[in-house]
Amino acid sequence: MNAMLHTAEVLGVLAFAGSGFIEARRKRMDAVGCFTVAFITAFGGGTLRDLLLDRRPLFWVENQEYPILIFVLxxxxxxxxRYLRHALTESALEWADALGLGLFSVTGTSLAQEADMPLFVCAMMGVITGIFGGVLRDVICNEIPxxxxxxxxxxxxxxxxxxxxxxxxxxxxxxxxxLLAGTSTTFAMRMLAVKFNWKLPA
Amino acid sequence: MNAMLHTAEVLGVLAFAGSGFIEARRKRMDAVGCFTVAFITAFGGGTLRDLLLDRRPLFWVENQEYPILIFVLxxxxxxxxRYLRHALTESALEWADALGLGLFSVTGTSLAQEADMPLFVCAMMGVITGIFGGVLRDVICNEIPxxxxxxxxxxxxxxxxxxxxxxxxxxxxxxxxxLLAGTSTTFAMRMLAVKFNWKLPA
Amino acid sequence: MNAMLHTAEVLGVLAFAGSGFIEARRKRMDAVGCFTVAFITAFGGGTLRDLLLDRRPLFWVENQEYPILIFVLxxxxxxxxRYLRHALTESALEWADALGLGLFSVTGTSLAQEADMPLFVCAMMGVITGIFGGVLRDVICNEIPxxxxxxxxxxxxxxxxxxxxxxxxxxxxxxxxxLLAGTSTTFAMRMLAVKFNWKLPA
Known part of the structure; x- marks a missing residue:
């Protein structure tokens, strides 16, 4: 179970980092920019959660191998x-991103509950953990999230x-x-939303 | 006195949330975007203050009813x-926003002084508490604050x-x-600045 | 040695504040905007570092004279x-900025190491301390950093x-x-990069 969680977490970090890297390339950033945006996308949500909950060491300090992995990649x-373009298809990225979203959100909620936050705050902390990496990526790339x-x-x-x-x-x-049910719900709902183009009313 | 403060705080939170909501609508965000921008505008300044002063629980965690209120609204x-447009006139929003600005700034200063910050830092913390919600709103909406x-x-x-x-x-x-004198000063000065179009030299 | 470090730090703060001030002027902000952007550029990196490392009092709270200096300036x-334009030549700013970059980065790394962070994280904290003031300046001024x-x-x-x-x-x-060797390396490398137009491959 624990090894499964860890694998899922690494996949989520990689997916988020990948989306940051690709967005930074689109904006014609150089290698340092691409790495930094990848880094912020992957770790931004968890870092904000750790700051708000006053948790130390931070998520990526405790797992130093994550930032090193992103640096090397x-x-x-x-x-x-040129070769990656074929492997990193749109749909591979979407699978990984949905997995990351589910996992980060649900573990965020779980950590907030451990810290005795009230219920609604736990749900908000989960959402913040899941989405804020992407929000920071878009803010830095000068886009509306x-x-x-x-x-x-x-x-x-x-x-x-x-x-x-x-x-x-x-x-x-x-x-x-x-954990499994929460993550699966988010994952499945997100994949269905993409497939059937579910949107909120304007 | 305490009940009065609480009422003023709720009004301030609502005014700031309202300005975030309206700005997000202008940018054609969906319901989730509108809620999140409203949330960040209302709680961004106080959250930054709490992070800088190392205060826990955060302001909106201690008062869980505030984020719930904004969620429901x-x-x-x-x-x-369609109906709100008539009630939420420009001038009603300006009154509430000026009240929120005064109250958030002065209570921010008061909390910084409780935490034994030096004088000038207390004034800065007050200003940060008062204005940073709006700054974050504008940064996320991709505008210069x-x-x-x-x-x-x-x-x-x-x-x-x-x-x-x-x-x-x-x-x-x-x-x-x-508290009353500080808040009134900010409130009155802001209302006069709007009325007589006071600006700083360019 | 300590007096030398302090002088270098003040120079770095001034250089960063100056670059924020100039960028804010370019965006036609008013006096409050210029001060705030100068403030954020000068203290943003160190503040983020202090939040991530959970250090209190913050760098600019401990040295209250820094924000006061920037306020007065x-x-x-x-x-x-009009007169400053002649004194603040492009190259004077570049010297001071390179000095600030070197000093902030290396002291950031040093503080991370004192806090027992793992090696790679220490290097990252140094880079974050050195560059994030400028990143925040550009995000607020609505530019890609x-x-x-x-x-x-x-x-x-x-x-x-x-x-x-x-x-x-x-x-x-x-x-x-x-400290001296690290700062000099960054400073010299940056000055050479500007002089010989060294860039990373696209």
């Missing part, structure tokens, strides 16, 4: 970019998954079941 | 928007109110008198 | 701007200087030698 990515524009459901999926987790937790389900 | 606002553009005095009113509070505090006036 | 700068655009090496110089510091520290060189 950024170095490799630039010469390999994608999450807030009229597009397929995103934050809403995170919000739903967090409440599923909280509900199961309240019924004394085991932590593992609650 | 965001849900209601969208169907009611309104507060920094050449417009009617805003941060200057907050700064003046904070110094009135600090001065009265130094003369051993009661906390209630100092 | 902002008041003076506006009437004096200069550091990330394809321009002469900047963050790379900070990164190199931090590793020189860490390496010397590891070889048990005295703190003073390590």
């Amino acid at each position: 950024s170095l490799l990515a630039i010469p390999l970019l 994608l999450v807030f524009r009229r597009s397929q459901l995103y934050a809403t999926c995170a919000f739903a998954g967090c409440w599923v987790y909280l509900l199961l937790n309240w019924t004394d389900a085991s932590e593992a079941v609650a | 965001s849900l209601l606002a969208i169907p009611l928007l 309104l507060v920094f553009r050449r417009s009617q005095l805003y941060a200057t009113c907050a700064f003046a109110g904070c110094w009135v509070y600090l001065l009265l505090n130094w003369t051993d006036a009661s906390e209630a008198v100092a | 902002s008041l003076l700068a506006i009437p004096l701007l 200069l550091v990330f655009r394809r321009s002469q090496l900047y963050a790379t110089c900070a990164f190199a200087g931090c590793w020189v510091y860490l390496l010397l520290n590891w070889t048990d060189a005295s703190e003073a030698v390590a």
Whole structure:
């Protein structure tokens, strides 16, 4: 179970970093810019959560291998970019991003609950953890954040998954079941929203 | 006195949330975007203050009803928007915003002084608390912050109110008198600046 | 040695504040906007570092004279701007900025190491301290951060200087030698990058 969580977390970090890297390339940033935007996208949400909850060491300080991994991948990515284009298809990125969203949101809620936050705040902390990396990416790239524009459901999926987790937790389900159900809810809902183009009313 | 303060705080939160909501609508964000921008505008300044002063629980965690209120109002606002337009006149918003600015700035200064910050830092913390919600709103909406553009005095009113509070505090006036005088100074100065179009030289 | 460090720090703060002030003027902000952007540029990187490392009091709270200095200079700068233009040549600003970059980065790394962060994180904290003031300046001024655009090496110089510091520290060189060598590396590399137009590949 723990190894599964860890694998999912690494996948989520990679997906978020990838979306940051690609956005930075589109804005014609240089290698340092691409690495930094990748870094901020992957760790921004978790860092904000840790600051708000006053948790130390920070998530990426505790797991020093995460920023190193992104650093090494950024170095490799630039010469390999031509080949990567075939591997990093739009849909591969969307799968990984939805997984990251689910996992980050639900673990964010779980950490907020450990810190004895009130219920609604727990759900908000989950959503913040899940979406804020992408918000910071878009702010730095000088765009209105994608999450807030009229597009397929995103934050809403995170919000739903967090409440599923909280509900199961309240019924004394085991932590593992609650985490899994919450993450799956967010993941499945996000994949369906993309597939069937679900949007909120304007 | 305490009930009065609380009422004023709720009014301030609502005014700031309202300005975030309206700005997000102008940028054609969806419901999630409108709620999040309203949330950030209302709580951004106080959250930054709490992070800088290392205060926990955060202002909106301690008063969980504030984010819930904004969540519910965001849900209601969208169907009611047509009717709200008549109630939410420009001038009603300006009154509430000036009240929020005064109250947030002066209580920010008061909390900084409780935390034994040096004098000038107390005034800065007050201004940060008062204006940063709006700054974050504008940054997320991809605008140069309104507060920094050449417009009617805003941060200057907050700064003046904070110094009135600090001065009265130094003369051993009661906390209630100092809070009231500081808030009134900021409020009155801001309303006059809007009415007579006071601006700083370019 | 300590007086030298302090002088260099004041120079760095002034250089960063100056670059914020000039950028804000270019965007036609008023006096409050210019002061605030100068303030954020000068203290943003160190503040983020202090938040991430959970250090209190913050750098500019401990040295209250720094924000006061910038406040007074902002008041003076506006009437004096015509004369300042001759003194604040492009190259004077570049010297001071490179000095600030070197000093802030290396002291950031040093503080991270004192807080027992892992090695790679220490280097990252140094770079964050050195560059984030400028990143925030550009985000507030609604630009893609200069550091990330394809321009002469900047963050790379900070990164190199931090590793020189860490390496010397590891070889048990005295703190003073390590600080001096790290700062000089960043400073010299940055000045050379500007002079010979060194850029990263696109």
